[in-house]
Amino acid sequence: MTKPIWIIHGNQLATLASNHKGPRTGKVMSELGIIEDGSLWIEEGIIQAIGTTQELAKNFGGRIEEAEIVDASNHLVTPGLIDPHTHVVYAGSREKEFEMRLEGATYMEIMNAGGGIHATTRMTREATEVEIMEQTSRRLDSFLQHGVTTVEGKSGYGMNLETELKQLRVMKKLKKQHPIDLIPTFMGAHAVPSEFKGKEDEYVDILIQEWIPIVAKEKLAVFNDVFCEKGVFTPEQSERILEAGKKYGLIPKIHADEIISYGGAELAARVGAISAEHLLKATDEGIGKMAEAGVIACLLPATALYLRELAAKGRKMIDAGVPVAISTDCNPGSSPTTSMPLVMNLACITMRLTPAEALTAATYNAACAIKQEHLVGSLEVGKQADIVLWNVKDYRELQYLFGVNHVKAVWKKGIQVVDRGE
Numbered sequence: 385m386t387k388p389i390w391i392i393h394g395n396q397l398a399t400l401a402s403n404h405k406g407p408r409t410g411k412v413m414s415e416l417g418i419i420e421d422g423s424l425w426i427e428e429g430i431i432q433a434i435g436t437t438q439e440l441a442k443n444f445g446g447r448i449e450e451a452e453i454v455d456a457s458n459h460l461v462t463p464g465l466i467d468p469h470t471h472v473v474y475a476g477s478r479e480k481e482f483e484m485r486l487e488g489a490t491y492m493e494i495m496n497a498g499g500g501i502h503a504t505t506r507m508t509r510e511a512t513e514v515e516i517m518e519q520t521s522r523r524l525d526s527f528l529q530h531g532v533t534t535v536e537g538k539s540g541y542g543m544n545l546e547t548e549l550k551q552l553r554v555m556k557k558l559k560k561q562h563p564i565d566l567i568p569t570f571m572g573a574h575a576v577p578s579e580f581k582g583k584e585d586e587y588v589d590i591l592i593q594e595w596i597p598i599v600a601k602e603k604l605a606v607f608n609d610v611f612c613e614k615g616v617f618t619p620e621q622s623e624r625i626l627e628a629g630k631k632y633g634l635i636p637k638i639h640a641d642e643i644i645s646y647g648g649a650e651l652a653a654r655v656g657a658i659s660a661e662h663l664l665k666a667t668d669e670g671i672g673k674m675a676e677a678g679v680i681a682c683l684l685p686a687t688a689l690y691l692r693e694l695a696a697k698g699r700k701m702i703d704a705g706v707p708v709a710i711s712t713d714c715n716p717g718s719s720p721t722t723s724m725p726l727v728m729n730l731a732c733i734t735m736r737l738t739p740a741e742a743l744t745a746a747t748y749n750a751a752c753a754i755k756q757e758h759l760v761g762s763l764e765v766g767k768q769a770d771i772v773l774w775n776v777k778d779y780r781e782l783q784y785l786f787g788v789n790h791v792k793a794v795w796k797k798g799i800q801v802v803d804r805g806e
């Protein structure tokens with residue numbers, strides 16, 4: 385049995401608790417449920433009590449000797465951050481493409497010439513499961529150092545059954561071996577593999593008739609994602625793939641309107657997707673439809689910056705009633721970062737989210753985007769003790785002092801997994 389942990393005197397304990405059910409919209413995105421001089425009692429990896437230090441002392445003061453005390457005076461305490469959109473499972477690296485893009489090539493030009501997603505696919509197909517596990521594990525370590533305790537991960541660098549399954553199995557194994565919880569998404573529809581060039585519908589048929597049923601039967605994924613973009617999958621093909629996944633219990637997600645306005649946001653609403661991703665070029669109509677249908681906008685400001693594009697209209701989406709989550713989009717091409725703190729900073733600077741909205745987008749709403757809000761995303765009695773202690777006193781400093789890793793310590797299920805010293 386592990387010792388209970390008693391966190392005391394948190395300068396600000398941002399619980400993210402709210403009476404509002406489901407993904408947060410509008411003004412509710414600013415409700416952080418802050419407790420000053422906040423305290424948490426943790427046992428068996430679960431939050432047992434939460435309140436002010438004085439309140440908890442009444443019930444737990446008598447057990448002070450048996451607990452490990454964490455003095456959080458002068459520190460902000462938050463739930464572990466959640467990254468609801470990554471392509472973290474891959475092999476290799478694409479630094480040459482970074483240089484090519486700085487010299488003028490576009491993301492789609494590189495991809496259409498056999499680079500981009502296709503380049504990582506070649507490297508991931510060639511790599512052994514052990515190699516992919518090692519490389520992915522290092523990235524997960526880095527996520528943890530940045531205060532991230534739950535990560536969604538997509539397949540999609542296989543685009544043949546063998547490698548798609550290899551990626552999904554790596555996630556399953558890493559979920560057991562690594563402190564981070566990995567939530568798997570099948571994304572066989574990440575691109576059309578070069579061997580199917582000119583035979584796109586044939587590839588879509590294989591995805592629908594063969595691969596989706598296998599992935600679902602083996603319970604290797606929770607979500608089904610598709611890159612709906614001109615030159616990749618059309619809205620019609622995307623709809624077929626997402627509807628097919630639904631029949632097998634896979635929840636739809638969609639990479640939508642990243643490069644051009646392509647009806648992706650509208651499609652997300654139509655198929656009842658849990659989230660739509662990117663949305664740099666989403667139309668006002670699409671945003672309105674997402675608000676009506678309650679689709680979470682999963683916005684990726686680091687990707688926009690890295691591709692030197694204008695960020696998604698995060699401010700406008702929140703004002704229109706769309707629940708917003710944010711993510712690194714960690715991938716080897718358009719966003720090779722594991723820093724959710726940086727993403728929160730960019731959400732404020734480039735999309736005009738307030739510091740409170742950015743924190744909600746990186747915790748509770750991010751949990752909703754991967755259906756984990758019953759376990760994580762807020763600090764409440766009965767939830768997992770996934771907690772970050774920050775080297776700042778006030779949640780606004782997290783966003784204000786930008787580009788810096790302010791993490792001091794991280795607990796995952798009540799076990800300290802990061803200690804970054806003073």
Ligand SMILES: N=CN[C@@H](CCC(=O)O)C(=O)O
Pocket residue numbers: 471500501504611639642687713715716717718719
């Ligand atoms: N846009 C499509 N897929 C990824 C990028 C993957 C890659 O470039 O390797 C994204 O979400 O940004």
Ligand SMILES: [Zn+2]
Pocket residue numbers: 469470471639661713
């Ligand atoms: Zn993505």
